[in-house]
Amino acid sequence: DGAVGWFTLQGSNGELNAKVDKKYYTCTTGIAMTDVQNIKCCKVLRKLEVGEVLGLEEGPEVDKDSGVTRIRVVSTKDNLSGWVTIKGNAGTLYAEESSKMYTILRDAPLQKKFPSESSETLRVLVKGEVIEVLEGPKEEKFDAVSRVKGRCLSDGAVGWVSQVPSRKLRPWSPMYRCASCT
Structure with missing residues (x-):
């Protein structure tokens, strides 16, 4: 569909969302x-252009x-299938x-911008789909996050809370300083 964006190659848990697919070739010069x-x-079926991507169907075979x-190969441009010389007899x-x-x-989200936390999702990349990497991979840095397990005093619910510097959650203290008279 031509969508361009960023996706997470390897999650924080170490699991890969995608792997290099060696069944594709790129034309380095115009060839029939x-x-x-x-x-x-x-x-001749047609001339292939420099940079055109081809999916491997059979081979390589030396004549x-x-x-x-x-x-x-099959061309990703128009799904035309045929034979291509990848290496000439002189090594070209x-x-x-x-x-x-x-x-x-x-399945992994394809996002509009590089920072994954603040980026909107363009669409979801589905298992088995093949994509072309235009830039990267780049490592994304995240702020340190402290997590605490707590119980809500109002209803007794128990769960985990993240302490992120940009949010208004502060650690409890037994003593506070008075900022103004009441």
Whole structure:
């Protein structure tokens, strides 16, 4: 859907939300996509552009006669399937494995801004979805938070409360200083 945002790669509990997917290639130079593997009797389907992302379907396979390495791929641009030379017989690279493609391992929010605490969610990335990383990963720093277990005096409810410096919750003290006369 073309949504662009930030997501948490690894949660605070250490669990990964996504992993690098090695089944994708990126075109490094313009190259033809053909209908069959054999380059001597193939037809050109279309020319691939620099930066175009290709999903691996089969290969890589080295042609014994020509010495080129070819893979069967599907273009993420238009879902066209065909064969592409990734390495020429002189060692020229036409496409290389991409390290920017990640597969989502568990549902995770895609957020508008980098700081996750104050960012709105654009949508939820679902398990199995493949995304392209445009920037990062970056480590997000959080303020230290103290947590206390307490009981409410009014109704006896027991639970955990976070003491965050920006909030108005202060530790209890047996003595207070009078700030003004009453």
